[in-house]
Amino acid sequence: MIDLQYAARKVLLAGFAGAVVPSWLSHELGQGLGGICFYGNNVAPEHDLAALARSVRALDPSVVLAIDEEGGDVTRLHATTGSPYAGPAVLGLLDDPVVTHQVAAGIGAELSAAGIWLDLAPCADINSDPLNPVIGTRSFGTDPALVALHTQAFVAGLASSGVAACVKHFPGHGDTRTDSHHGAADDPGEQGGVGAA
Structure with missing residues (x-):
């Protein structure tokens, strides 16, 4: 090779x-x-x-x-029972970065105990299109400043437990109407399209 x-x-x-x-x-x-x-x-x-x-x-x-452990609707650790952690939409509504940090630290502690050091989270998409079929509750909200604040808190919470974050998805995915797990999503307001989630 x-x-x-x-x-x-x-x-x-x-x-x-x-x-x-x-x-x-x-x-x-x-x-x-x-x-x-x-x-x-x-x-x-x-x-x-x-x-x-x-x-x-x-x-x-x-x-x-x-x-891929976001909490809320997207959980692998608790796939059979549902996540015990609030998801991004709830955390965004609470709008308390300390709580977001604590939730991510709890997720990170579970991942670290399992020997996993990379979490494909958080979802930093802005939920700007209510008809988006894939982002929805996976987003901290519709306001870019709020989403940025909670994304930062989530990343820091994971890091406090020794787990690296992978912020996702591609720019503009919150403003698409295609589930990128099933097809190529396109944001008409952006140059080019949005890749797979």
């Missing part, structure tokens, strides 16, 4: 179903795969996510372990 292919794979996160490390993972990590993104199907109540994370890390200690 040429160095460029190896380097390109280093920025990719793969996923797999269930609570057992798949046989293909060791080979892919050896070919440069950068990490794993865990999902709800990896977090079954009868399985230990921390043990699964240790098994993945045993194959490559440098592997990135990530999860």
Whole structure:
């Protein structure tokens, strides 16, 4: 494999179903795969996510372990029961950055205990189109200053628990009417479109 292919794979996160490390993972990590993104199907109540994370890390200690844990409607840790943490829309309505920091610190503590150090959160989209099918309650609100304030508090809360944040999505996604999980979203007010969420 040429160095460029190896380097390109280093920025990719793969996923797999269930609570057992798949046989293909060791080979892919050896070919440069950068990490794993865990999902709800990896977090079954009868399985230990921390043990699964240790098994993945045993194959490559440098592997990135990530999860999409926003609180509220988007939870992987509590996929079968619902998140015990307020989601971004509620936090934005409360408009108390200290509470937002505390919620993110709590999420971060759970992730850290499971051996996960990258959270694909928070959602920094401005919920500017009420017909948007994918952002909605995942946004802190409709005001850019409020969204920025709570995004900063959430990032700091995760960091206080030793977890890195990945602020998302692409600029303008809160003003689209297409779910980018299913198609290319376009913001008519922006140059170009919005990528996958």
